[in-house]
Amino acid sequence: MENVTVLGAGSWGTALAIVLAENGHNTLVWTHREDQAEEINEQRTNNRYLPDIKLPNLLVATSNLEEAVHHSKTIVVAVPTKAIREVCEKMMSFLDKKILFVHVSKGIEPDSLLRISEILEQSLSPDVIEDIVVLSGPSHAEEVVQGHPTTITAACENLKAAEKVQDLFMNGYFRVYTNNDVVGVELGGALKNVIALAAGISDGLNYGDNAKAALITRGLAEISRLGVKMGGNPFTFSGLTGMGDLIVTCTSVHSRNWRAGNMLGKGLKLDEVLEQMGMVVEGVRTTKAAYQLSEKYDVPMPITTELYNVLFNHKEPKVAVDELMIRMKKREIDNLL
Numbered sequence: 001m002e003n004v005t006v007l008g009a010g011s012w013g014t015a016l017a018i019v020l021a022e023n024g025h026n027t028l029v030w031t032h033r034e035d036q037a038e039e040i041n042e043q044r045t046n047n048r049y050l051p052d053i054k055l056p057n058l059l060v061a062t063s064n065l066e067e068a069v070h071h072s073k074t075i076v077v078a079v080p081t082k083a084i085r086e087v088c089e090k091m092m093s094f095l096d097k098k099i100l101f102v103h104v105s106k107g108i109e110p111d112s113l114l115r116i117s118e119i120l121e122q123s124l125s126p127d128v129i130e131d132i133v134v135l136s137g138p139s140h141a142e143e144v145v146q147g148h149p150t151t152i153t154a155a156c157e158n159l160k161a162a163e164k165v166q167d168l169f170m171n172g173y174f175r176v177y178t179n180n181d182v183v184g185v186e187l188g189g190a191l192k193n194v195i196a197l198a199a200g201i202s203d204g205l206n207y208g209d210n211a212k213a214a215l216i217t218r219g220l221a222e223i224s225r226l227g228v229k230m231g232g233n234p235f236t237f238s239g240l241t242g243m244g245d246l247i248v249t250c251t252s253v254h255s256r257n258w259r260a261g262n263m264l265g266k267g268l269k270l271d272e273v274l275e276q277m278g279m280v281v282e283g284v285r286t287t288k289a290a291y292q293l294s295e296k297y298d299v300p301m302p303i304t305t306e307l308y309n310v311l312f313n314h315k316e317p318k319v320a321v322d323e324l325m326i327r328m329k330k331r332e333i334d335n336l337l
């Protein structure tokens with residue numbers, strides 16, 4: 001059994017810490033909120049993010065980042081994309097050995113257009129990085145903490161590091177596969193949030209199941225088009241971190257991206273929606289990044305483009321859908337490879 005650190009005590013960081021602790025690992029969760037660390041240690045709950053869940057004894061929290069960093073040689077980074085740089089910069093001054101980093105965030109940084117592993121590489125010194133593994137797949141925290149069967153992928157070019165992460169997390173309800181396609185896994189996990197926002201909008205407009213199936217399928221087509229051009233393995237996009245995560249995020253009531261889209265479809269404004277959510281909606285910033293990537297790589301991404309206009313150019317969702325439907329005629333199977 002090992003010592004493992006988890007940075008971030010939101011829904012996903014806490015759910016993964018529960019899995020690790022249930023697997024017998026001494027798991028230390030870092031939160032930037034002292035009161036939350038106290039609640040976790042004294043009440044054995046994290047009520048804001050996972051109400052009614054009793055935390056296992058091997059899960060302990062701290063608000064001291066230095067203590068968290070020194071606790072282990074494996075650090076799971078589970079803060080939203082927009083916080084990754086800041087957390088890495090703060091952690092750098094405490095790192096004095098090589099660490100196996102596992103990241104679980106699903107986003108792309110707007111403007112820099114970096115994937116999460118690239119942000120980690122850029123903001124941490126190579127002397128402290130053993131390997132960076134991305135853990136991604138269809139996995140809502142709310143279901144993982146109920147022990148419902150969940151499958152997920154650990155990806156790293158160094159498959160030995162991915163296998164180490166597989167061993168740490170895998171158990172009877174949490175099945176972990178490995179993959180060496182970091183680009184495909186990271187892009188699939190980030191870009192599905194864009195399509196989930198669009199699916200939520202469609203449901204908010206009461207457009208029904210045909211429309212949602214269309215968004216999922218044509219969404220996967222545009223994710224794959226961009227992903228392959230950026231170097232991802234085409235097969236990754238039909239796997240757990242592509243199609244799998246797209247299905248769960250576009251159809252589950254647990255999805256913050258779907259829920260945010262749903263409110264937009266019902267007529268709420270973006271700032272009202274984000275205020276009501278109170279948790280990260282990664283797809284909003286990622287839509288900007290995906291739109292920028294589609295321009296940079298000259299890859300048509302019609303759903304992403306229309307969503308970008310809805311989120312950032314005040315386009316009415318209904319008008320966006322109408323314009324998607326009356327585009328130029330197309331063949332269905334485009335030249336992916």
Ligand SMILES: NC(=O)C1=CN([C@@H]2O[C@H](COP(=O)(O)OP(=O)(O)OC[C@H]3O[C@@H](n4cnc5c(N)ncnc54)[C@H](OP(=O)(O)O)[C@@H]3O)[C@@H](O)[C@H]2O)C=CC1
Pocket residue numbers: 008009010011012013031032033049078079080081083086087104105106107139140141142278279280282
């Ligand atoms: N929830 C899920 O089911 C899944 C989520 N993910 C991904 O995991 C990542 C984290 O999501 P999730 O846990 O759900 O998000 P939440 O919104 O539930 O929690 C985010 C956590 O990060 C903390 N945080 C935010 N900014 C900072 C910062 N600058 N420094 C330190 N801590 C910070 C928040 O603190 P505070 O309370 O102060 O806001 C909160 O504890 C996202 O990229 C998401 O896409 C992946 C798979 C499943």
Ligand SMILES: O=C(CO)COP(=O)(O)O
Pocket residue numbers: 106137138139140193196245248249254255256257258280281282
């Ligand atoms: O990535 C997720 C499930 O796999 C979580 O999605 P949301 O951020 O939309 O809740």
